[in-house]
Each structure stands twice: as C-alpha cells, then as structure tokens.
Amino acid sequence: MGPQITIYEVSWGAAGLVFWLGGAWALARAARRHGRTAGSVLLASPLIAAFLALVGARLHAMLSSPAAVWAALSDGTFWLLTGSAGQRIAGGLLLAGAFLLWVVPAASGARLRGLEVLDAVVPICGISMAVGRIGCFLGGCCFGVPTSVPWAVRYPPGSAAYWNHVAQARLLDHGGWSLPVHPLSLYLGAAAALAGILALVVARRRPSPGTSLVTFVACMAASRLVLEPLRETRFMDTVPAQTEIDVVRLVLALIGAGWLLRRQSDDRPAKGSGPSSPGTPWRWIRRAVSP
Numbered sequence: 001m002g003p004q005i006t007i008y009e010v011s012w013g014a015a016g017l018v019f020w021l022g023g024a025w026a027l028a029r030a031a032r033r034h035g036r037t038a039g040s041v042l043l044a045s046p047l048i049a050a051f052l053a054l055v056g057a058r059l060h061a062m063l064s065s066p067a068a069v070w071a072a073l074s075d076g077t078f079w080l081l082t083g084s085a086g087q088r089i090a091g092g093l094l095l096a097g098a099f100l101l102w103v104v105p106a107a108s109g110a111r112l113r114g115l116e117v118l119d120a121v122v123p124i125c126g127i128s129m130a131v132g133r134i135g136c137f138l139g140g141c142c143f144g145v146p147t148s149v150p151w152a153v154r155y156p157p158g159s160a161a162y163w164n165h166v167a168q169a170r171l172l173d174h175g176g177w178s179l180p181v182h183p184l185s186l187y188l189g190a191a192a193a194l195a196g197i198l199a200l201v202v203a204r205r206r207p208s209p210g211t212s213l214v215t216f217v218a219c220m221a222a223s224r225l226v227l228e229p230l231r232e233t234r235f236m237d238t239v240p241a242q243t244e245i246d247v248v249r250l251v252l253a254l255i256g257a258g259w260l261l262r263r264q265s266d267d268r269p270a271k272g273s274g275p276s277s278p279g280t281p282w283r284w285i286r287r288a289v290s291p
Contacts (some may be wrong), residue, residue, distance in 0.1 A: 011135020015128040016050040022124035023049070030120045031110040042108035045100065046121060052099050053092035060091020089129075090245050115209035122216040123203060126196020133189025144182025144230040146170075152180035164232060182230045191223035208260050218253035221246045 023046030028038035100121060101114035112120075136142045140159040146152075154177040155161040161178040165171050170179060199216040224246040 006135075006139060008135040008139035008141065011138070012132040015132035015135075016047075016054075018131055019050050019121075019124055019128035020047040022046075022127065023121040026120040026124055027110075027112070027117065030112055030116055031108075034111040036110045038110060039108060042104065042110050042112075045104045045108065045117075046124075049096040049100050049121070053089075053096040054087070055092075056095030057087035057089055057092030059095070060088035063091075093125075113209055115213060119199075119203055119209060119212040122213055123196045123200035126192045126194070126199065126216060126220075129192035130189040130196070133185045133192065136185035137183060137189070142185040142188065143178075143232055144184035144187075145232045146179040147182050148180065149182070151183065153183050154178050154180050161232070181232060184227065184230050184232075187227050187230070188224075191227065192220065195219035195223065208263065210256060211260055214253050214256040214260065217249055218257070221250035221253060225250065 024038070024043040027042050027045065031038040031042060097118065100117050104117050105112055105114050133142075140155050140161060143153075143155065143161045146165075156177055159178060161181055162171075165179050195216050198219055199212040202215045203212040225243065228243060228246070
C-alpha cells in the first residue's frame with residue numbers, strides 16, 4: 001500500500017496553488033503597469049518559488065541538526081533524512097525570496113525590479129500561508145501550551161499533543177484526549193493573513209518599491225515574536241533559533257523602512273518643508289492612512 005496523503009499535505013498543496021495563481025495574477029498586473037505583457041517565465045515563477053520554498057524549508061530543518069546530517073551522509077541514508085526532516089518555514093521563505101529577488105527580474109524580461117516582484121507577491125504569500133496553517137491545525141502540529149481560554153482545543157488519542165501530554169504525565173490515563181491547548185497554528189495563520197492584507201493595502205498606494213515587502217516582513221516577525229512563547233515544545237522538536245531569526249527579520253525590516261523613508265526624504269523638492277511637502281516621508285504615511 002502506498003503512502004497516504006494527509007490533510008496537512010493537502011492544505012499546503014492548496015497553499016502552493018493559491019500562491020502560484022495569485023502570484024501570477026499579481027505579477028501580470030505589475031508587468032502591465034510597465035507596458036509589458038507577462039511571459040511564461042514570469043507567470044511560472046510563483047510555482048517555481050513555491051517549490052523552492054518547500055526545498056528551503058526542508059534544508060533549514062536538516063541543517064539545524066548538523067550531527068544528524070553528517071551521520072546520514074556517512075551511512076548513506078541521506079535520502080531518508082530529506083523525507084523525514086520536517087520543515088522550517090523561515091528557510092523556505094529565504095530561498096524563494098532570493099529566487100524572486102534576483103533570478104526572476106533578469107529572466108522574465110518584464111522590466112520589473114526585484115523589489116517590485118516581491119512587493120507584488122508578498123500579499124499572496126500571506127494568504128497562502130494562512131491556507132497552509134489550516135492543515136497544521138487539522139493535522140495536530142504547531143499546537144500551543146495548555147490553557148483554559150474558551151477557544152482552546154483538544155486533540156484525540158494518537159495525536160502529537162496527546163502523546164506530548166502523556167510523556168509529561170499530565171494525563172491520568174491513556175484513553176482520553178489531550179489537555180486543552182492554544183490553537184497556535186490558527187494564530188499563526190491569522191497573523192500571516194493580516195500581514196498579507198496590510199501589504200496589499202500598502203501596495204495599492206503605489207509607494208516606493210520595497211514598502212510592501214518591508215510591511216509584510218515586519219508584521220510577520222513581530223507576530224512570531226508575540227506568538228512563539230505560546231508554542232508547546234517540551235518533549236517535542238523545538239524550532240531552531242526561531243526567536244533569533246524573528247529578531248533579525250524585524251531589525252532588517254525596520255532598517256529597510258528607515259532606508260525607504262530616507263530615500264523619499266532625499267527626493268523632496270528644494271523648496272517647501274513640513275508634512276505638506278509632497279517629497280517628504282509624510283506623503284506616503286498620509287496616503288497610506290487616507291480613505
């Protein structure tokens with residue numbers, strides 16, 4: 001009997017499909033703003049990026065345990081490790097982002113700069129990540145710490161949360177369900193969707209290239225810093241250096257925001273000053289919050 005496809009895999013497969021179709025549509029619109037027609041390379045790039053995100057997520061998980069990787073290379077079982085190493089979304093986003101930033105602009109011929117490509121696809125990325133997190137929730141991974149909040153969830157016998165609580169001797173018997181826990185995967189999905197929506201709102205204002213990307217990265221990093229302490233990790237695999245990665249992403253996003261505002265400020269006219277001057281950073285802020 002062949003391997004069974006789980007709801008987790010179906011959900012993340014749907015997330016990849018959403019990213020491909022939505023990203024292709026967004027990039028086609030961006031190309032039209034430059035008076036160009038989106039070619040096959042540009043339309044296929046979100047699909048390639050989704051595949052690279054899967055590869056990068058696997059590599060991140062594998063390289064977070066160098067001893068296991070070295071042992072697998074030594075005894076010839078490295079191919080088994082690639083199928084069971086889990087996934088770390090930070091590595092996936094990094095590899096896919098590098099492809100969209102540097103490869104797509106050069107190969108597509110659509111006159112789109114790398115930051116414009118990323119600005120176009122990051123809102124779709126947030127929505128697709130929210131779709132994938134539904135699979136995490138239904139599959140029972142990425143669950144939170146025990147809690148008494150009204151929306152807490154319990155997982156059935158055999159689930160990761162159940163065995164985690166059994167291992168901690170927190171269940172009186174093995175016949176019940178897990179303790180009530182925070183639905184962390186839903187929190188993470190909602191945060192990704194919100195980050196994507198905010199990036200889309202910013203993109204509709206047509207700001208400087210990179211603004212939507214900075215907005216998305218900052219929102220994602222900040223939300224992860226708030227939500228990661230709710231993750232149940234005892235007797236489970238921890239997310240390697242997750243806090244450090246999120247801090248670095250948030251700092252880089254803030255640096256990028258400062259650079260964008262500085263560039264906007266440098267482009268202001270010689271005459272005129274104050275918030276009403278069209279060349280100041282306040283112009284973008286005023287446009288972003290205006291109805």
